[in-house]
Amino acid sequence: MEKREQLYTGKAKTVYATDEPDHLILHFRNDTSAFDGEKVAQLDRKGRVNNRFNAFIMERLAEAGIPTHFERLLGDEEALVKRLEMLPVECVVRNYAAGSLCRRLGVEEGLALEPPVFEFFLKNDALHDPMINESHIRTFRWATDDEVVEMKDLSLRINGILTRLFADAGLLLVDFKLEFGRFHGRLLLGDEFSPDGCRLWDAETRTRLDKDRFRQGLGGVVEAYEEVARRLGIPLD
Numbered sequence: 001m002e003k004r005e006q007l008y009t010g011k012a013k014t015v016y017a018t019d020e021p022d023h024l025i026l027h028f029r030n031d032t033s034a035f036d037g038e039k040v041a042q043l044d045r046k047g048r049v050n051n052r053f054n055a056f057i058m059e060r061l062a063e064a065g066i067p068t069h070f071e072r073l074l075g076d077e078e079a080l081v082k083r084l085e086m087l088p089v090e091c092v093v094r095n096y097a098a099g100s101l102c103r104r105l106g107v108e109e110g111l112a113l114e115p116p117v118f119e120f121f122l123k124n125d126a127l128h129d130p131m132i133n134e135s136h137i138r139t140f141r142w143a144t145d146d147e148v149v150e151m152k153d154l155s156l157r158i159n160g161i162l163t164r165l166f167a168d169a170g171l172l173l174v175d176f177k178l179e180f181g182r183f184h185g186r187l188l189l190g191d192e193f194s195p196d197g198c199r200l201w202d203a204e205t206r207t208r209l210d211k212d213r214f215r216q217g218l219g220g221v222v223e224a225y226e227e228v229a230r231r232l233g234i235p236l237d
């Protein structure tokens with residue numbers, strides 16, 4: 001397997017083609033962004049910790065029967081994945097109120113959400129990733145009705161698996177974002193799962209150990225990601 005041309009540069013990852021049409025290489029960079037790319041920084045070791053973190057989570061999900069694009073780690077900052085046709089929607093699951101839910105609905109941060117909340121957002125930075133519903137997805141053909149059902153079902157199953165995994169490490173999985181894509185007629189989990197795209201709080205102190213540290217200028221961003229990795233037993237060297 002050989003690395004070929006750069007296909008796409010996102011805010012935190014670069015995607016490369018390979019000599020195999022069904023495979024891509026994801027390069028996790030040290031770049032960090034928030035507020036739809038308005039706030040950016042370079043954080044030492046972030047690419048490496050997110051690459052390892054993502055590999056660990058994708059492998060745990062695959063073991064639990066979730067279909068994902070992840071194939072294998074290639075190096076400190078790179079992974080081999082299946083090439084998906086990504087759907088332009090983001091799936092968010094929330095177990096505790098935080099972030100945009102608090103702003104939109106005026107609920108108190110930290111409120112336990114039972115059952116968990118599921119939301120769709122349109123993946124579009126220029127429009128600030130607006131919240132959308134199933135009717136928008138159907139009318140604008142962003143996904144089929146079956147894919148909508150499957151994205152919700154998989155997202156909630158993933159929530160069950162990961163809530164337990166993080167709880168065993170003394171962490172609350174507050175919320176997270178997933179992206180799915182098509183691969184030869186099947187829907188697979190794509191993109192990444194890392195502290196860049198979820199909220200994780202210490203279960204006792206509720207200390208933030210995720211990208212809110214960057215959004216809120218709290219410092220110790222990569223140190224927090226490494227602390228989560230350490231608690232999960234993810235090797236970082």
Ligand code: TMP
Binds near residue numbers: 090198
């Ligand atoms: P929100 O509170 O800003 O709506 O975000 C909910 C969760 O989803 C939070 O863990 C961050 C994550 N998320 C992203 O990583 N990227 C996005 O574009 C969106 C909308 C959410």
Ligand code: ASP
Binds near residue numbers: 032211215
């Ligand atoms: N990931 C998005 C961005 O880079 C949203 C966020 O995390 O705040 O702007």
